[in-house]
Structure formats: C-alpha cells, structure tokens
Amino acid sequence: MKFNAEEWLERARKDFESAWLDSEIILSERPLSERYPLRGYEEGKAHPVFDTIQKLREAYLRLGFSEVINPLIVDEVHVRKQFSKEALAVLDRCYYLAGLPRPNVGISEERIRKIEKITEKNFDPDELRKILHIYKKGKIDGDDLSAEIARVLGVEDQIALKVIDEVFPEFKTLMPEPTTLTLRSHMTTGWFITLSKLSGKYPLPVKLFSIDRCFRREQSEDPTRLYTYFSASCVIMAEDVSVDDGKAVAEALLRHFGFEKFRFRKDDKRSKYYIPGTQTEVFAYHPHLENNRKYADGWIEIATFGIYSPTALAEYDIEYPVMNLGLGVERLAMVLHDYSDVREMVYGFKHIELSDLDIARKIKLKDIPLTPKGIEIASRIIQTFEENATAQGPCEFTAYRGKLFEKDVEIFVFERENAKLCGPAYANEIVVHDGNIYGIPKNEKFRNLFDEGVSTGIRYVDSFAYCAVRRIEEMVAEGRESGEVRSRVVENLSDINLKLEEGLMNYLISRGKSVDVRGPLFLGVGFRLL
Structure with a gap:
C-alpha cells in the first residue's frame, strides 16, 4: 500500500486530541499547569x-x-x-434631556399607490392609519413600529422598513424637543x-x-x-x-x-x-x-x-x-x-498592567509533538541531554528505539564537532522579571531574578526537544529514512521554539521592556529507520 503522508498526519492528530490539551502541559517534568492556575482562570484587573x-x-x-x-x-x-x-x-x-416627537402621519392616495408598488400587494389603508394613530398616542413603541406595519401590510420587516424610509419622510426630519x-x-x-x-x-x-x-x-x-x-x-x-x-x-x-x-x-x-x-x-x-x-x-x-x-x-x-x-x-x-x-x-489603560505571572502565562510553545508517543520521546531526549551534557564530541547517544507511526526508528542526540554535547545555554530557563523576559541559567549570579520574578519552568533544552520531535514525526510521516534537527546560537524566542501571545510584544515595547534570550545552544537530534 502506498504511504500517504497527509493521511498519517491526520490520523496522528486525531489520536493525539484526547491526550494533548494545551501547549502549557509538562516541560521537563515541571508543568506550568501545576505551578500556576490554568490560563483563563487568572484574576482580571479592576479599574x-x-x-x-x-x-x-x-x-x-x-x-x-x-x-x-x-x-x-x-x-x-x-x-x-x-x-x-x-x-x-x-x-x-x-x-437637559430631549426626546423625538411622535409625528402626525397622513396616508394620501399617492402614498397608498407607492406602498402598493413597494409591497406588490393590496392592503387596508384604514388598518395602517390605525397603527400610525396609536403610535402617535404612544401606545406603540418606536422599536415595534416597523413590525406592526409589516403585520398590517402582510410583508417582511425589511419591506416595512423600506416603506417607512421611502413613503413617510416625516420620520427622517424629526428633531429632538427639550424637556424640563x-x-x-x-x-x-x-x-x-x-x-x-x-x-x-x-x-x-x-x-x-x-x-x-x-x-x-x-x-x-x-x-x-x-x-x-x-x-x-x-x-x-x-x-x-x-x-x-x-x-x-x-x-x-x-x-x-x-x-x-x-x-x-x-x-x-x-x-x-x-x-x-x-x-x-x-x-x-x-x-x-x-x-x-x-x-x-x-x-x-x-x-x-x-x-x-x-x-x-x-x-x-x-x-x-x-x-x-x-x-x-x-x-x-x-x-x-x-x-x-x-x-x-x-x-486610559495604564491600570491594565500585566504582572510577571501574566506575562509568563503568555509565553507558549510554537511546535509540539503530534502524538502521545512524541511526548514520551521528547522526555527521553531531554533526559539523554541532561545525563550526557558534558560529553566531549564527536559523540552520539540513543534516546529512543522503538515504533513511531508503525515504523521502527532510532532517535539519538549527537555532536559532530570537537565540543561538548550541549552548548553552554542548554539549561537556560525562561524567567519574567519586572516585565522583562530573560533566558538565563539558574545559578547564584541570577538568583535574584528567579527569587523576585516568575520562572516559566521552560528551559531551552525542553522547548527544543519538543520542536525536534515534531520535525522528526513530520519527516517519518513523509517517508524519509533519516534526518536531523539542529540548533545553534539563540537570538530570539522563535530560535528555541517559543512564541508570545498576540499583542504581547507590542505591550512590552510600549512599556520599555525587553526580551533577552541570547545564548549558544548547539544541540542536535537525529533519527534513522531501522
């Protein structure tokens, strides 16, 4: 049977719907959903x-x-x-308050002919006169007039509105009259x-x-x-x-x-x-x-x-x-x-200030695995990087060997050059402090930012692993036999598979805040069919 990549991807998405609820789910066994209330349940801002x-x-x-x-x-x-x-x-x-007067509206023979031309049917002029009279007396509200005229003429409301507009100019020229x-x-x-x-x-x-x-x-x-x-x-x-x-x-x-x-x-x-x-x-x-x-x-x-x-x-x-x-x-x-x-x-809207926690909740993963198996593989990739972070390259370590889309695959982490398996920024964590977004290591130098700010719990290695698995799933679904995903120097959030909710960047810029996530990541993940 010929392999159909679109069919495989669709099946994977459906299979994953029940397992993956939100991209805020677990990252390196530290889910935001456990650290903070779920998005949509946070308190709003009082004026x-x-x-x-x-x-x-x-x-x-x-x-x-x-x-x-x-x-x-x-x-x-x-x-x-x-x-x-x-x-x-x-x-x-x-x-002072004013109100529109109720006009005296007459129905001449000429107006009767105009109404019949618009409605394309005959009607009882006396019934229409009665409606206009009781409207004048205040027994019919203005928002009910068109419906009553439509009922008398036996037409839809839109036709009745056309009759009022084209036959009774008195309603167009009404001017407010002051009261006491x-x-x-x-x-x-x-x-x-x-x-x-x-x-x-x-x-x-x-x-x-x-x-x-x-x-x-x-x-x-x-x-x-x-x-x-x-x-x-x-x-x-x-x-x-x-x-x-x-x-x-x-x-x-x-x-x-x-x-x-x-x-x-x-x-x-x-x-x-x-x-x-x-x-x-x-x-x-x-x-x-x-x-x-x-x-x-x-x-x-x-x-x-x-x-x-x-x-x-x-x-x-x-x-x-x-x-x-x-x-x-x-x-x-x-x-x-x-x-x-x-x-x-x-x-103004100055009072609608976002707290560090509000901003942290609005930092999202760009790409996530398509399948529950992909979530498992991402966790294994993260674990393998952590266990061998200082290994000297060239080196390669298997993170997963098993089925993916009913195919036998081996997924591994690697470094081809004479360098450590993980770049210096691999464990940097996304932290929000005083409205600024930083990617920093969790060490004594930056302790105050972690203590005073809000950590998302997302490290560079975490978000990269989720992106790498997503790319591998797509390559396997497309029928490729091998491939690899690499990261190099991080310049912005998208380089580590992260994004901000729409409008947040403009909000940060308008308040003179910054996003600084720069750092050398240099991670590699590859796969091969067995």
Whole structure:
C-alpha cells in the first residue's frame, strides 16, 4: 500500500486530541499547569475608579450606613427649590434631556399607490392609519413600529422598513424637543427627593450613602474635570446632627484608605443648600504623598460636608437636620493610584498592567509533538541531554528505539564537532522579571531574578526537544529514512521554539521592556529507520 503522508498526519492528530490539551502541559517534568492556575482562570484587573468605589462601599457599610440609589433624572424644579436664586447658575451646568416627537402621519392616495408598488400587494389603508394613530398616542413603541406595519401590510420587516424610509419622510426630519428633565449634576439633588420620602416614616437617625454618577456640562474635559464623574455621598438625618458628625464620618471613612491626619477648613464657596458657616473642606494626610510634587507635604483636599439649610429642607417637608458629606471618587482614586490626569485614569489603560505571572502565562510553545508517543520521546531526549551534557564530541547517544507511526526508528542526540554535547545555554530557563523576559541559567549570579520574578519552568533544552520531535514525526510521516534537527546560537524566542501571545510584544515595547534570550545552544537530534 502506498504511504500517504497527509493521511498519517491526520490520523496522528486525531489520536493525539484526547491526550494533548494545551501547549502549557509538562516541560521537563515541571508543568506550568501545576505551578500556576490554568490560563483563563487568572484574576482580571479592576479599574481604579471601580476599585475605589468598592472600597468606599465597604467603608460606608462598616460605619453603619445603608446603601440607596438616588434619582438620576430630575426635573429642573428640584434645582430651583434647592438653590433658590442660584438655580440658574447651577442649571447652566446641567444637561437637559430631549426626546423625538411622535409625528402626525397622513396616508394620501399617492402614498397608498407607492406602498402598493413597494409591497406588490393590496392592503387596508384604514388598518395602517390605525397603527400610525396609536403610535402617535404612544401606545406603540418606536422599536415595534416597523413590525406592526409589516403585520398590517402582510410583508417582511425589511419591506416595512423600506416603506417607512421611502413613503413617510416625516420620520427622517424629526428633531429632538427639550424637556424640563435634567441629568443630576449634584448628588444633593437626589438626596432631597429621597429624604422627603423617608422623613417621619423611619426611626432616627437615618444613615444613608450612595455612590453613583453625576453629570456636569463643563466647557471641556481637562486633567481635573470630566463631563461625568462619580460622587460618593452620605447623609445623616437626626434631631441633633452637627458639624462634629461630619468630621467624625470624614475621619472614619478616610482612615479606611490609609489617611492618618485630618484638617478641616471653612469652605468659601458657601452653597445655598448648606447652613452658612457649616460647609467644611476636609484635608487629609497620606504618608505616600510626602514626596509627591503634586501635593504639599502629603496633604490634599479630599471631601466636603455641611448641614443642609432648613429653608431648602422645608421645600420637601423634611423636619429634621441633615448632615451631608461628599467626595469625588475620581479624585480619591487619582491619589491612591498616583495619576495626575483624570482622563488618563478613567479612559486610559495604564491600570491594565500585566504582572510577571501574566506575562509568563503568555509565553507558549510554537511546535509540539503530534502524538502521545512524541511526548514520551521528547522526555527521553531531554533526559539523554541532561545525563550526557558534558560529553566531549564527536559523540552520539540513543534516546529512543522503538515504533513511531508503525515504523521502527532510532532517535539519538549527537555532536559532530570537537565540543561538548550541549552548548553552554542548554539549561537556560525562561524567567519574567519586572516585565522583562530573560533566558538565563539558574545559578547564584541570577538568583535574584528567579527569587523576585516568575520562572516559566521552560528551559531551552525542553522547548527544543519538543520542536525536534515534531520535525522528526513530520519527516517519518513523509517517508524519509533519516534526518536531523539542529540548533545553534539563540537570538530570539522563535530560535528555541517559543512564541508570545498576540499583542504581547507590542505591550512590552510600549512599556520599555525587553526580551533577552541570547545564548549558544548547539544541540542536535537525529533519527534513522531501522
């Protein structure tokens, strides 16, 4: 029977599917799958903002505050009630919401003829008028209109969309119409609404917190301002609440983040919804900011609190005093994660840093044996190299003698020149340290890199052996009677049968990291049919 190389290779692949799950499997009896969790199960990276939010939530809950969600969309009337004469200045910073109107759509004889031409069938105009009428009344949602028109016309949705596009231009010329609804620009706007529903109905004190988005119509985004930001805000409603409560909450909350000392200063802004003289800025000291030029001596303004004005509370029939404290999550996150530009922190990807372990997991074998027998042969090749590494050439040592693709083969390691069987770098190991990838020997000179970094457990002799067996399997399958695979000086990862996952090299270059795996390998593996 004529030997078919493709058929043999296909059979080998199928035979191997159940045995070979991933190229991270055993290398020199030190599998990555045992040293570290399997790829796909490692922890992801939290965004600095949401990491800070989670810690704020934990801190508030420990302080006995209950979490609520305040209204995000509020009518401008609430801003006017809370800010009185200053309302216009506040509303100037608000985003107003708008919506598309529902048009009055008529069906003339000309339009009926156009519809019949598009659909190539007759229809009941009164039924279509009915659908358009109830759409105008808001009884049909916009995303259901095409389906309802298709049902009345007895056509597919795509035909109905064509009818709307070509026959009813009213839908194309719709312009948004503004409403009096705004996106919340201050968490306070929501607190008044929430507290009005609780006042007199719940026992005092009422302690609540909310961490959610606010929206501010800034002239532009810059290093310190965004169009939308997170406010971490709390309130205490009680009969005898005071400024001292604000100080106590601020200290307890910020100690959760490592701040150690606090200063309080009257805020000159004097918002109308606070009692005059109660609006207070909170400055906190953090040790790691001492040497940071952005902050003077480690002190930074981090929060503001005050007591709500009885006049503003009366607008909502709230009869008890309320202390409100708030801080910008992004500002706190910038301090904790050492950012100077809020845009870089929120919209950038600096926080998605790969650890040495992440990088180590992304170093893969390029070629692996096709068969379970190939795995066994690779292990024997590695063992033979290790046992005879210093043997002086010319020399040859048998690593395997037996069947491969139902053929009797002998596989051996060799050195043809007057040199040692293994080159000096044969036992070099791939290690990741501080984001750099090194191929280094495991000796005292490089001990700190192994101790502080992450070793992949892959040595040059390991990855080369797997590549050599793969080449021998292919040569045997092709019908060759002998052949050899050699390695010489290693310049890059591909020279030792390794590769990086897609995008990793660009990631390393963008962060000024390097891949240095240079070294003299000089290994040889050959085979002959018996």
